[in-house]
Each structure stands twice: as structure tokens, then as C-alpha cells.
Amino acid sequence: xxxxxxxxxxxxxxxxxSMTAQPQAVTAVIGPSGCGKSTFIxxxxxxxxxxxxxxxxxxxxxxxxxxxxxxxxPVDIRRRIxxxxxxxNPFPTMTVLDNAVAGLKLAxxxxxxxxxxxxxxxxxxxxxxxxxxxxxxxxxxxxxxxQQQRLCIARALAVEPEVLLMDEPAxxxxxxxxxxxxxxxxxxxxxxxxxxxxxxxxxxARVADWTMFLLSGEVVEHGPTRKIFTQPDDKRTEDYVTGRxx
Amino acid sequence: xxxxxxxxDPNTGPPAPRRRSRVGDRVFKGASATVxxxxxxxxxxxxxxxxxxxxxxxxxxxxxxxxxxxxNPVFGREQFGALPFIxxxxxxxxxxxxxxxPVSVGLAVLLSEVxxxxxxxxxxxFVDLLAAIPSVVYGLWGLFIMKPVFDHRVEPFLxxxxxxxxxxxxxxxxxxxxxxxxxxxxxxxxxxxPTVTAVTREVVATVPRELLEGAQALGATRYETxxxxxxxxxxxxxxxxTMLGLGRALGETxxxxxxxxxxxxxxxxxxxxxxxxxxxxxxxxxxxxxxGVHRSGLxxxxxxxxxxxxxxxxxSRLLLRRSVRLMGGSATVAAxxxxxxxxx
Ligand SMILES: Nc1ncnc2c1ncn2[C@@H]1O[C@H](COP(=O)(O)OP(=O)(O)O)[C@@H](O)[C@H]1O
Ligand SMILES: [Mg+2]
Numbered sequence: 001x002x003x004x005x006x007x008x009x010x011x012x013x014x015x016x017x018s019m020t021a022q023p024q025a026v027t028a029v030i031g032p033s034g035c036g037k038s039t040f041i042x043x044x045x046x047x048x049x050x051x052x053x054x055x056x057x058x059x060x061x062x063x064x065x066x067x068x069x070x071x072x073x074p075v076d077i078r079r080r081i082x083x084x085x086x087x088x089n090p091f092p093t094m095t096v097l098d099n100a101v102a103g104l105k106l107a108x109x110x111x112x113x114x115x116x117x118x119x120x121x122x123x124x125x126x127x128x129x130x131x132x133x134x135x136x137x138x139x140x141x142x143x144x145x146x147q148q149q150r151l152c153i154a155r156a157l158a159v160e161p162e163v164l165l166m167d168e169p170a171x172x173x174x175x176x177x178x179x180x181x182x183x184x185x186x187x188x189x190x191x192x193x194x195x196x197x198x199x200x201x202x203x204x205a206r207v208a209d210w211t212m213f214l215l216s217g218e219v220v221e222h223g224p225t226r227k228i229f230t231q232p233d234d235k236r237t238e239d240y241v242t243g244r245x246x
Numbered sequence: 247x248x249x250x251x252x253x254x255d256p257n258t259g260p261p262a263p264r265r266r267s268r269v270g271d272r273v274f275k276g277a278s279a280t281v282x283x284x285x286x287x288x289x290x291x292x293x294x295x296x297x298x299x300x301x302x303x304x305x306x307x308x309x310x311x312x313x314x315x316x317x318n319p320v321f322g323r324e325q326f327g328a329l330p331f332i333x334x335x336x337x338x339x340x341x342x343x344x345x346x347x348p349v350s351v352g353l354a355v356l357l358s359e360v361x362x363x364x365x366x367x368x369x370x371x372f373v374d375l376l377a378a379i380p381s382v383v384y385g386l387w388g389l390f391i392m393k394p395v396f397d398h399r400v401e402p403f404l405x406x407x408x409x410x411x412x413x414x415x416x417x418x419x420x421x422x423x424x425x426x427x428x429x430x431x432x433x434x435x436x437x438x439x440p441t442v443t444a445v446t447r448e449v450v451a452t453v454p455r456e457l458l459e460g461a462q463a464l465g466a467t468r469y470e471t472x473x474x475x476x477x478x479x480x481x482x483x484x485x486x487x488t489m490l491g492l493g494r495a496l497g498e499t500x501x502x503x504x505x506x507x508x509x510x511x512x513x514x515x516x517x518x519x520x521x522x523x524x525x526x527x528x529x530x531x532x533x534x535x536x537x538g539v540h541r542s543g544l545x546x547x548x549x550x551x552x553x554x555x556x557x558x559x560x561x562s563r564l565l566l567r568r569s570v571r572l573m574g575g576s577a578t579v580a581a582x583x584x585x586x587x588x589x590x
Contacts, residue, residue: 047463079465089456093478102474103464155464 004058028208082156088148092141126154146177300546334520341431354446377440385501420515425507438491449483
């Protein structure tokens with residue numbers, strides 16, 4: 001990605017952000033609140049522009065194709081780049097199984113048995129299957145918060161996206177659920193390119209291979225996680241990761 | 247909680263702290279209790295009066311008052327059977343609901359979807375204006391402008407097309423001339439449209455952003471987002487909005503009485519003249535005297551109308567309660583508010 005700018009109305013939130021997310025690896029985006037982490041990740045699947053008055057410019061290359069190109073349909077992009085949000089947002093009245101396969105139903109015709117099978121696979125991948133296999137018919141809104149978030153991950157995985165974006169996926173969860181999600185991310189990177197936003201530095205250190213530090217909408221530093229946390233090049237990065245500011 | 251306990255049993259509780267606000271609280275409590283009790287008493291009085299007034303008709307005809315199909319107020323040959331009016335009231339309201347609700351939901355969604363388009367404000371204002379037009383104006387317009395068009399164009403057309411379809415076609419067969427249930431239903435639909443649209447719009451506005459984004463991030467188009475996220479979440483609220491509209495349709499008098507045709511027939515065809523409870527009350531109350539049971543008959547009709555309205559409100563409550571359990575949230579609040587307005 002290169003020279004990405006993003007704004008809300010007249011407020012320029014991202015300035016010339018350039019980075020590359022390595023395939024089959026976890027890239028963490030860290031930075032203080034309001035620095036543009038969510039905006040950044042939402043630019044990667046063209047969700048940013050859904051907010052009234054918001055827009056973005058620059059290049060985001062995905063499989064060699066610029067997703068901000070003139071004849072790219074954001075809907076297609078979003079089907080290939082999955083996203084998990086900060087607050088679990090399953091469809092509350094849909095059943096657990098229907099939630100898991102909601103994206104598949106959009107994508108095209110599948111028979112019920114096919115859907116069920118893909119749903120089961122996604123729920124297993126999200127580490128939720130054992131807990132919900134007897135509750136597939138219950139509404140998604142009845143699961144616990146941590147389960148709901150894993151259901152959302154299953155929903156994103158079911159369509160077999162190439163990239164998975166996660167915006168603070170564990171920040172609304174209790175420690176045990178957070179741990180589950182982190183283990184899950186560890187497994188997911190075998191198959192997916194994962195970009196995760198977090199304001200929790202330990203979390204970034206635990207799950208990410210690469211880390212990008214964002215400050216006031218600009219990239220301060222981007223490199224292997226260990227380097228960022230132990231011998232950063234930039235003084236500001238050091239201050240941030242050691243908790244001296246932010 | 248604690249305060250309530252103190253008031254119930256002043257001897258055992260700790261002494262209540264004396265604060266200025268307590269006086270205000272008491273006054274407020276007293277005032278609202280008075281108003282609440284007063285309103286209930288008024289309602290009871292009203293229903294009581296209606297029931298007492300209608301008792302003679304109920305006593306004379308028994309269940310026949312509800313199941314009878316003849317309504318003849320001529321003294322000496324008096325016959326009071328309310329079935330044609332019940333039928334007409336339910337049928338016209340049903341037509342109105344069936345026609346208005348989909349259009350309203352569509353409009354409400356459109357109004358909340360169109361971000362900044364030039365269409366948004368004029369359309370919203372227009373819908374609100376529709377709600378402000380007095381019903382007699384709708385009635386006159388219906389009688390002089392809409393009814394002829396329906397008689398000569400719309401109904402013959404429906405008769406020649408949908409009327410040929412088996413089963414459903416039965417609704418659209420018959421002589422389209424003169425006032426009929428269908429025309430009245432359509433007028434009612436137009437009248438309840440703004441109300442249902444306005445409430446639905448409020449409900450749709452309460453759908454959380456996260457839910458919309460959840461659908462969009464899966465690659466849902468606008469329409470798919472609507473089906474996946476907006477409508478399921480708003481369902482209970484839309485039921486509430488519908489009930490609000492239905493309540494208005496059930497009670498509408500003038501506009502209906504001008505176009506419904508005032509006939510006592512009961513049949514499958516919507517192109518036959520019908521009659522509704524409010525319409526017959528409005529057109530006969532003047533000559534209804536206490537010589538026979540005519541006046542009592544009209545009052546008994548009023549009782550039936552109230553019962554129908556209560557049953558509808560109760561049904562909507564039931565419907566709501568079932569879907570409400572699934573989620574809670576502010577759509578529910580909006581819906582409950584709407585349902586509450588229907589109830590009382
Ligand atoms: N919906 C919005 N409308 C206008 N400004 C916004 C909106 N969301 C975020 N912003 C602004 O964009 C900046 C970056 O926000 P965000 O990307 O959410 O930060 P982070 O996720 O790092 O906390 C903030 O200064 C915030 O005020
Ligand atoms: Mg954020």
C-alpha cells in the first residue's frame with residue numbers, strides 16, 4: 001500500500017501511509033487512541049467510505065490490483081477481505097449457524113447440506129464448534145460476548161477470504177476470551193494474511209510477526225515485532241512501547 | 247427501593263433524610279398518580295356508559311347481534327345484526343394495512359438511506375404533510391376524484407387481469423361501479439401511510455451502526471444489508487408501526503363513509519359495497535332514538551369497535567413480546583412506544 005490518505009470531511013486522518021502486509025503473517029497496528037488505526041484498517045476493505053463525508057485516496061494493492069481503482073466494486077473487495085470489529089456484531093435474530101454462513105449465502109447458491117458443512121468448518125476454525133454444536137439453532141445474540149466475537153470470526157472465515165482484518169477484536173472481552181482469540185489468531189495465520197489493530201502492546205507482542213506504529217495518522221515505524229519492541233529506530237516508538245507516553 | 251420501604255413502614259426504617267427535593271418528589275408523585283387514576287377512571291366511565299347504553303341491544307338480540315347480517319332500524323321491524331359492519335371494518339383496515347405497510351417500509355428505508363440527496367428533505371416533509379391533511383379532505387378527494395378513476399379504470403383493469411387468477415381472483419371480480427370496500431381500503435392506506443412511515447423511519451434509525459457494518463463487511467449490497475441487518479432488527483418496531491396505522495384505519499369515519507358504498511353485503515369480492523362500524527354510527531346517530539333499540543344498537547356497535555381495537559393491540563403486544571425476547575435494544579423501545587400509543 002502506498003501514499004494512503006484518508007479523511008472525515010475536512011479532517012485529514014491518515015497522511016501518506018505506506019506499508020506492506022506480509023502474507024501468512026500477522027501484522028499488528030499499534031498507536032494511541034485516535035491516531036487513525038481503525039481508519040487505516042477500514043481503508044483496507046473500503047469500509048472507510050461508508051461513513052458519511054469520509055473518503056480516501058492512494059493505492060492499496062491487493063493481488064496486484066488497486067482496490068481503489070476506477071472500476072473496482074467495493075462489494076467484491078469486501079467479499080475477499082474479511083473483517084472483524086471491535087464490538088461483536090453477530091446478527092442478533094439469525095441463528096448461530098445462519099450467522100456463520102451469512103456471507104456464503106450472499107456469495108451464491110449453495111444447498112442446505114453444503115451450507116451446514118461450510119458453517120461447521122468455519123465454526124471449527126474459529127474454535128467455537130464444540131461450544132455451540134448443540135445450539136446451532138439458537139439466535140446469535142444469545143451467546144456470550146467472547147462466543148459472539150468468535151462467531152463473527154467464523155462468519156468472516158466462512159467465505160474463505162484471502163485477508164482477515166481485525167479491529168481490536170478482543171478489547172470488549174474478558175481475559176479468558178481474549179486468550180482464546182489470541183490463540184485463534186496464531187492458528188489463522190497459517191492460512192490467512194492477518195492485520196490486527198490493538199491498543200494493547202502485550203497483545204501485539206504476543207501475536208504479531210510484524211508491527212506498525214501509527215501516530216497522528218502517520219507511520220512512525222514498521223518492522224518485525226521483536227525489533228519494534230526491543231530496539232526501535234525511532235525515539236517515539238521507544239517511548240510508546242515502554243509506556244512512557246500515549 | 248429503600249424509599250418505598252420507608253414509606254410503607256415508617257416505624258422500622260431509618261429516619262428519612264430531609265432534603266428539599268423530597269417535597270418536589272412528593273408533589274410530582276401525587277400529581278402523576280392523580281392524572282393516572284383520573285385517566286383510568288375516565289376510560290372506565292366511557293366504556294361503562296357504552297356498555298350500559300348497548301346493553302338493551304345485546305339483551306334483545308344476544309349473540310345474534312354479532313352474527314346477524316340484517317340491520318334494519320325501522321321501528322316495528324327492527325333487526326340489528328352487526329356482522330356486515332364488523333366484516334367491512336376488518337376488510338377495509340386489512341386492505342389498508344396490506345397496501346400501506348410495504349410502501350411505508352420502503353419509504354422509511356429510502357428516507358434513511360438517501361444520505362444527502364436533494365430528494366431526502368422534500369420527501370420527508372411531503373410524508374409528514376400527508377399526515378396533517380384532515381380526513382374529510384381525503385374523503386372528498388376520494389369521492390370525487392379517486393372513486394371515478396377506480397370505477398372506470400383501476401377496478402375494471404384488476405378485474406380483467408388478477409380477477410382471472412383462480413382463488414385470489416375471487417377478490418377482484420364483480421361490478422366495480424359505485425363505492426366499494428376496495429376503494430375505501432385504498433383511501434385508508436393513503437391515510438395511514440405517513441404515520442406508519444414516520445414510526446418505521448424512527449425504528450430504522452435505531453439500527454446500530456455495527457450491525458450495518460457487519461453486513462457490509464461481508465460484501466452485502468445495500469439491499470442485502472437491508473434484508474440481513476435492518477429489517478430483522480426493526481421487525482418488532484415495524485409491527486408496532488403497523489398496529490398504529492391499523493388503529494387509525496379501524497377508527498376512520500368520514501373518508502370511509504364517503505366511498506365505501508354503504509351496503510350490507512358480505513362476500514369475497516372487494517368490489518362490492520360495504521359498511522364499517524364508524525361509518526354506520528356516523529350516518530345513523532342523528533335519527534337513532536330511544537323509542538326502539540336503535541340508539542342502543544349503535545352504542546353496542548361502539549363497544550364492538552373498542553373490543554376489536556383492544557384485541558388488535560393485545561395481538562400486537564403478543565407479537566412484539568415474542569420477537570423482543572430475542573434482542574432488546576432501542577428498536578424495541580420505539581416499538582413499545584408505538585404499541586403503547588395504540589393501546590391507550
Ligand atoms: N465517524 C467519524 N467521523 C468523523 N471523524 C472521525 C470518525 N471516526 C473517527 N474520526 C476521527 O478520526 C481520527 C482517527 O480515528 P480512529 O481511526 O477511529 O482512531 P483509532 O482507531 O486509532 O482510535 C480521530 O481523530 C477521530 O476523531
Ligand atoms: Mg479504533
